[in-house]
Amino acid sequence: MSDKLIQIIKAIGSxxxxxxxxxxxxxxxxxxxxxxxxxxxxxxxxxxxFIVSGIGMHYRNYEGVEIPTDFTxxxxxxxxxxxxxxxxxSDMNIKVLEDTQLLTLSAEDFEKxxxxxPKFILxxxxxxxxxxxxxxxxxxxxxxxxxxxxxxxxxxEKPHLVNRVPQYYIAAxxxxxxxxxxxxxx
Amino acid sequence: MSDKLIQIIKAIGSxxxxxxxxxxxxxxxxxxxxxxxxxxxxxxxxxxxFIVSGIGMHYRNYEGVEIPTDFTxxxxxxxxxxxxxxxxxSDMNIKVLEDTQLLTLSAEDFEKxxxxxPKFILxxxxxxxxxxxxxxxxxxxxxxxxxxxxxxxxxxEKPHLVNRVPQYYIAAxxxxxxxxxxxxxx
DNA sequence: GTTCGTTATTAACAAATGTGAACGATATTG
DNA sequence: CAATATCGTTCACATTTGTTAATAACGAAC
Numbered sequence: 001m002s003d004k005l006i007q008i009i010k011a012i013g014s015x016x017x018x019x020x021x022x023x024x025x026x027x028x029x030x031x032x033x034x035x036x037x038x039x040x041x042x043x044x045x046x047x048x049x050f051i052v053s054g055i056g057m058h059y060r061n062y063e064g065v066e067i068p069t070d071f072t073x074x075x076x077x078x079x080x081x082x083x084x085x086x087x088x089x090s091d092m093n094i095k096v097l098e099d100t101q102l103l104t105l106s107a108e109d110f111e112k113x114x115x116x117x118p119k120f121i122l123x124x125x126x127x128x129x130x131x132x133x134x135x136x137x138x139x140x141x142x143x144x145x146x147x148x149x150x151x152x153x154x155x156x157e158k159p160h161l162v163n164r165v166p167q168y169y170i171a172a173x174x175x176x177x178x179x180x181x182x183x184x185x186x
Numbered sequence: 187m188s189d190k191l192i193q194i195i196k197a198i199g200s201x202x203x204x205x206x207x208x209x210x211x212x213x214x215x216x217x218x219x220x221x222x223x224x225x226x227x228x229x230x231x232x233x234x235x236f237i238v239s240g241i242g243m244h245y246r247n248y249e250g251v252e253i254p255t256d257f258t259x260x261x262x263x264x265x266x267x268x269x270x271x272x273x274x275x276s277d278m279n280i281k282v283l284e285d286t287q288l289l290t291l292s293a294e295d296f297e298k299x300x301x302x303x304p305k306f307i308l309x310x311x312x313x314x315x316x317x318x319x320x321x322x323x324x325x326x327x328x329x330x331x332x333x334x335x336x337x338x339x340x341x342x343e344k345p346h347l348v349n350r351v352p353q354y355y356i357a358a359x360x361x362x363x364x365x366x367x368x369x370x371x372x
Numbered sequence: 373g374t375t376c377g378t379t380a381t382t383a384a385c386a387a388a389t390g391t392g393a394a395c396g397a398t399a400t401t402g
Numbered sequence: 403c404a405a406t407a408t409c410g411t412t413c414a415c416a417t418t419t420g421t422t423a424a425t426a427a428c429g430a431a432c
Binding site: 332333334362363365366369 | 417
Binding site for chain 1: 246248251253255268271272274277278311312314315317318319321322323324325326328329330358359360361
């Protein structure tokens with residue numbers, strides 16, 4: 001179940017088998033049914049989750065409207081690293097769009113992992129940067145492209161999401177109305 | 187010159203006077219004339235700069251068009267923390283919109299500061315989170331609001347930028363054409 | 373102060389996107 | 403399986419935003 005995870009960790013930094021065992025042994029399985037939240041705004045994020053199966057959505061609750069900022073699938077980490085790292089109250093929400101199976105790591109266990117081998121901070125920094133870059137790219141797309149171009153780019157870059165994420169969430173992610181997205185698709 | 191900086195550092199974490207002296211003594215003065223770059227994409231960011239006077243702009247070069255993602259003024263830090271922290275090649279640019287006076291800290295000196303007192307990592311984490319939150323808010327604005335609402339919000343939240351940043355950059359930041367911004371202002 | 377390049381404004385028109393409402397399709401529940 | 407709610411599509415029309423081009427305002431350099 002954690003094979004793929006191990007492979008990914010090894011790709012990010014050079015860790016010994018012992019170090020990886022130490023990390024993996026701290027993971028716990030968690031199941032989240034479709035539609036339920038992994039993190040709700042106002043909470044402090046105390047866990048990260050590696051997605052074994054399923055799909056998660058980060059979103060900002062904007063005057064009652066859910067604006068997705070990120071979609072996360074199998075073999076990616078689900079979580080809000082800023083809140084997790086700094087123990088700050090989250091201003092974001094994370095919920096799953098399908099029944100989702102996770103391998104979770106608690107903040108306390110990450111501390112232990114980090115004390116055992118400080119190099120593991122690399123993982124956090126790597127994902128923090130990745131997330132930041134993805135966000136600023138998406139922001140530039142919203143500022144620069146029209147609705148049609150945004151949707152084409154979405155289809156091209158995230159084809160695996162087109163049929164897994166409800167259209168009204170894709171529309172909200174792209175900053176357009178569902179009706180306009182329908183028109184573009186036609 | 188660094189009074190305000192010291193005050194800000196103290197507000198973020200509890201540091202002793204000795205620790206703050208150690209930090210501040212590593213700062214160097216740097217002047218950047220209007221229009222020049224502090225960081226260019228393709229480079230690794232080796233310095234952070236605390237703005238004593240002037241104004242900086244982070245932007246993404248999008249097929250030749252400059253899309254601002256952030257404006258930074260006096261008493262704020264100028265820099266791309268991801269690239270600085272992880273020594274990765276930057277995909278962002280930073281330039282100044284006015285003659286700008288900085289207090290800079292090199293990556294090597296930050297290492298020294300951090301080894302002297304690991305608590306200083308708090309500063310990095312604090313600013314990383316702040317920057318991320320600002321970005322996702324802006325992204326949600328772009329996805330959710332129309333041009334007029336975006337400009338009103340910009341005026342309300344960043345009145346100090348309205349007359350310091352050229353309109354065509356404000357327009358690009360808000361994802362609208364300069365002509366449309368003129369129309370809205372009228 | 374004049375000149376020149378840059379930035380901001382204005383207008384008419386074209387194109388894109390939003391709105392509201394109706395209908396169909398699909399999924400969920402009992 | 404039927405009933406119900408949710409989601410996706412379509413259309414006509416309103417509104418917003420982009421486009422092109424001309425002009426005005428501004429600022430920097432001489």
